[in-house]
Amino acid sequence: MNKLIFVSGGVCSSLGKGVAASSLGALLEGRGLNVRMVKCDPYINVDAGTMSPYQHGEVYVTDDGAETDLDLGNYARFTSGALSRTNSITTGQVYEAVIRKEREGRYLGRCVQVIPHITDEIKHRIRSAAQEDPDTDVVIVEIGGTVGDIESVPFLEAARQLIHEAGKINALSVHLTLIPEVAGGELKTKPTQHSVKAMQEQGIQPDILICRAPVMLDEGNRRKIALFTNVDPEAVFTSYNIETTIYAIPLIFFEQKLDQVVLKKMGVESRHANLEPWYTMMEKFRTRRGNVRIGIVGKYMELHDAYQSVYEALFHGGLETGVAVELVKIDSGKLEEPDGFERILGPEAPEGSIDGVLVPGGFGQRGTTGMVKAASWARTHRVPYLGICLGMQIMVIDWGRNVLGWEDADSTEFNPQTKHPVISLLDEQVDVKNYGGTMRLGKSPSLVEPGTRLFACYQQETICERHRHRYEFANTYRTAMTESGLRISAYTLDRGLVEAVEWPDHPWGVGVQFHPEFKSKPTAASALFRDFITAVRDRKYPKGEGNNDE
Ligand code: GLN
Numbered sequence: 001m002n003k004l005i006f007v008s009g010g011v012c013s014s015l016g017k018g019v020a021a022s023s024l025g026a027l028l029e030g031r032g033l034n035v036r037m038v039k040c041d042p043y044i045n046v047d048a049g050t051m052s053p054y055q056h057g058e059v060y061v062t063d064d065g066a067e068t069d070l071d072l073g074n075y076a077r078f079t080s081g082a083l084s085r086t087n088s089i090t091t092g093q094v095y096e097a098v099i100r101k102e103r104e105g106r107y108l109g110r111c112v113q114v115i116p117h118i119t120d121e122i123k124h125r126i127r128s129a130a131q132e133d134p135d136t137d138v139v140i141v142e143i144g145g146t147v148g149d150i151e152s153v154p155f156l157e158a159a160r161q162l163i164h165e166a167g168k169i170n171a172l173s174v175h176l177t178l179i180p181e182v183a184g185g186e187l188k189t190k191p192t193q194h195s196v197k198a199m200q201e202q203g204i205q206p207d208i209l210i211c212r213a214p215v216m217l218d219e220g221n222r223r224k225i226a227l228f229t230n231v232d233p234e235a236v237f238t239s240y241n242i243e244t245t246i247y248a249i250p251l252i253f254f255e256q257k258l259d260q261v262v263l264k265k266m267g268v269e270s271r272h273a274n275l276e277p278w279y280t281m282m283e284k285f286r287t288r289r290g291n292v293r294i295g296i297v298g299k300y301m302e303l304h305d306a307y308q309s310v311y312e313a314l315f316h317g318g319l320e321t322g323v324a325v326e327l328v329k330i331d332s333g334k335l336e337e338p339d340g341f342e343r344i345l346g347p348e349a350p351e352g353s354i355d356g357v358l359v360p361g362g363f364g365q366r367g368t369t370g371m372v373k374a375a376s377w378a379r380t381h382r383v384p385y386l387g388i389c390l391g392m393q394i395m396v397i398d399w400g401r402n403v404l405g406w407e408d409a410d411s412t413e414f415n416p417q418t419k420h421p422v423i424s425l426l427d428e429q430v431d432v433k434n435y436g437g438t439m440r441l442g443k444s445p446s447l448v449e450p451g452t453r454l455f456a457c458y459q460q461e462t463i464c465e466r467h468r469h470r471y472e473f474a475n476t477y478r479t480a481m482t483e484s485g486l487r488i489s490a491y492t493l494d495r496g497l498v499e500a501v502e503w504p505d506h507p508w509g510v511g512v513q514f515h516p517e518f519k520s521k522p523t524a525a526s527a528l529f530r531d532f533i534t535a536v537r538d539r540k541y542p543k544g545e546g547n548n549d550e
Contacts, residue, residue: 002036002130003138005267006159006204010147011178011196013287018071020176020239021247022078024285026250027259029079030275033137033268037075038087038129039068041144042151057305061468062519063085065185065442071142074308077521079082079251081136085258086129087382091151110379114154122158138266140396147175147301168207169267175199175206176239179213179221187213189225207265208235216240233472237465245285245315247522251277277523284319292536293355294307295345297374299367301329310360311390312521317529317532323537335370345377356384356536359391361468361515369406371399384508385537389469393423394510395501395510396473399486422481424474426497440467444492446499446514452489453510454500456513457493457531461494465514473513508535 007021025035030478048059049067060073065271066085066209076083102112102284130139145152161264177192192211199206209231211217216511217225217238227235237256253259254275263270283368294314300306311327319327334340343349346543357378359371371391375398378385387395400422401410408415413422425438447466448455473488478498482488489510490500503509512528519524 001267001282002136004126004130004162005138005140005174006145006163006172006176007140007176008152008156008159008199008204008206009145009176010198011191013146015176015178016239016246016249017142017176019078020172020210021071022074023253024174024258024262024322025075025079025081025140025248025533027254027273027275028138028140028262029081030250030254030278031259031263031271032274034081034133034138035079036070036081036087036129036139037079037083038139038141039071039075039087039144040141040155041069041178042149042155043088043090043144044092045144046090046097047088047301047529048095053300053306056074056301057303058308059468060309061441061466061515063466064444066467067441067468068307069144070305072143073312073518077312078247080107080131082109084127084132085245086132089122089125089129091154094118094154096126097121100166113139113358114345115157118154119158119161122155122434123162124136126158126162136335144223144294147195147202148384151283152441153202156199156202156204159307163204165334169265170263171206172262173204173206174208174210174262175198176212179211179217181214183389186512187215187221188215189221189228191224193228196231206263208237209218210239210253210258212236212239214241229308244282245287245522247278247281251275251282270296281319281522284322288318288322288324290322290537292318292355292533292542293326293353294356294533294538295328295330295374295387296358296360296535297330297332297335297371298360299332299362301331304417307360309517309520310358312512312522312535313529314358314524316520318532319522320525320530321533321537323533325533330374332359332367332370332374335373336367340370341377345374353384355388355540356532358532359388359394360385360517361389361391363390363413366378368394368397368411368414372401377403379503379506382507382539384532384539385503385506385510386532387511388517389467389513389515391473392501392513393473395503395509395511396477396481396486399481399484399501400477403484404480404488411471420477422474422477423471425470426472439470442466444514446490447493447495448490448500449488452487452500453502453508453531454512454528457510457527463490465512465516466518473501477503507539508532528537 057070059067062086067086068268106290176405177195222236314325371394405413406420408418409420410418486503500512516528
């Protein structure tokens with residue numbers, strides 16, 4: 001039977017529960033265990049696919065095409081266990097399944113209730129995720145929300161039952177809290193005491209506490225917290241504020257022996273810890289020289305979470321190429337305002353000094369004219385450009401408008417009446433009205449054309465990346481586009497769909513219909529982000545003599 005670890009949070013949200021759970025996962029993998037990460041989300045949406053990025057940050061897509069919470073992106077960056085739709089459990093899915101069974105008469109006339117029916121469904125889903133891979137040693141289940149929230153109660157109740165059934169040696173509760181600092185620099189443990197009490201009211205005694213605090217807790221505070229919460233003093237850990245990177249957190253926990261305490265409590269024989277990839281990554285972080293400024297031209301710029309995986313992948317690309325990556329967030333709508341372009345990207349503008357442009361994925365017309373302007377600017381100013389999904393479609397629209405001279409060239413998503421629909425729905429999709437049904441989702445293979453930048457990057461003819469889009473490069477324009485010089489650098493296996501394009505005679509301009517950011521890790525950057533940042537770095541520091549501009 002697998003071991004279960006439940007990670008819950010208290011006091012307030014945004015304490016970094018996902019990163020803490022993922023870091024624990026990374027440490028246990030370092031000890032040679034097979035770890036599987038599961039997220040329980042208390043919202044009623046069936047999945048994150050229909051939620052605005054403003055509401056809930058990015059939608060993370062798994063290989064099997066599930067549109068999930070962005071925490072799964074953290075799991076993917078910190079751990080290597082498989083992630084699929086079974087790793088994401090939402091209240092919406094649970095109720096949908098229970099109500100479906102009720103309609104089918106499967107409850108045999110019984111009154112259907114939160115306990116046991118909803119909780120049984122949650123337990124069933126956690127167990128299914130655990131059993132999907134028979135080699136799984138430990139399942140880490142992150143419970144979204146904060147203890148005390150109405151929505152979290154069924155998940156905590158399911159966790160309580162599972163802990164009780166599995167026995168303490170097989171199931172642990174890890175609880176994350178906040179230790180605030182009041183005027184005078186004093187650290188306060190009271191909110192943590194209350195948070196643990198709230199857990200105890202749910203019938204769960206936390207075994208391990210991870211306290212978010214401005215600084216490392218001293219022995220006195222640890223003992224005090226332990227005394228009030230029934231947690232062993234050596235099981236009280238600190239996640240203190242760091243200036244470096246979130247990827248330092250596994251090592252910060254390792255130094256405090258979090259993995260040793262977890263293994264001991266679960267009766268797992270201690271094995272040698274191999275955290276070499278994390279130490280190597282931190283060494284790369286510390287030895288970066290120089291800095292490149294990447295303009296991300298999108299429409300959800302106010303909320304960092306909206307493009308989380310893209311930002312992380314840029315950082316990974318920087319680690320791999322030895323430069324710090326500065327994110328310059330450019331609201332594409334602003335580029336459309338009178339003088340907006342001059343103000344933001346003109347020669348006098350502060351952002352005018354950006355070294356590379358990235359247009360990420362997105363939906364809807366708003367801001368796309370600004371994106372086309374930014375792509376055009378990168379193309380004509382020979383600034384490296386990476387277009388992801390919508391960002392690739394924008395490259396094609398720019399080519400239609402500004403190279404082929406079709407002023408109204410557009411995607412039918414943005415202008416259904418255009419005479420030059422260079423991006424459109426597949427013919428057979430045109431009549432399909434069911435929103436969501438036509439989306440191309442999840443992993444699928446692409447054929448890369450030898451001799452292209454894309455080939456230089458992946459070094460493989462067949463690659464496999466994840467998709468999340470509805471519109472496609474319109475095949476009727478293939479000839480016009482390629483004869484005028486736009487390079488098609490990847491297709492679907494049957495060559496029926498265009499998967500990537502490139503600018504000719506340009507330092508590096510690549511657009512891909514897929515999302516390479518979802519598979520990028522700090523310990524293994526996406527090749528596409530690596531090559532993009534390499535091109536940016538080499539253009540900024542052409543002599544290659546050590547990127548020394550600090
Ligand atoms: N809106 C575009 C489409 O549906 C691009 C989607 C995306 O960038 N993820 O095809």
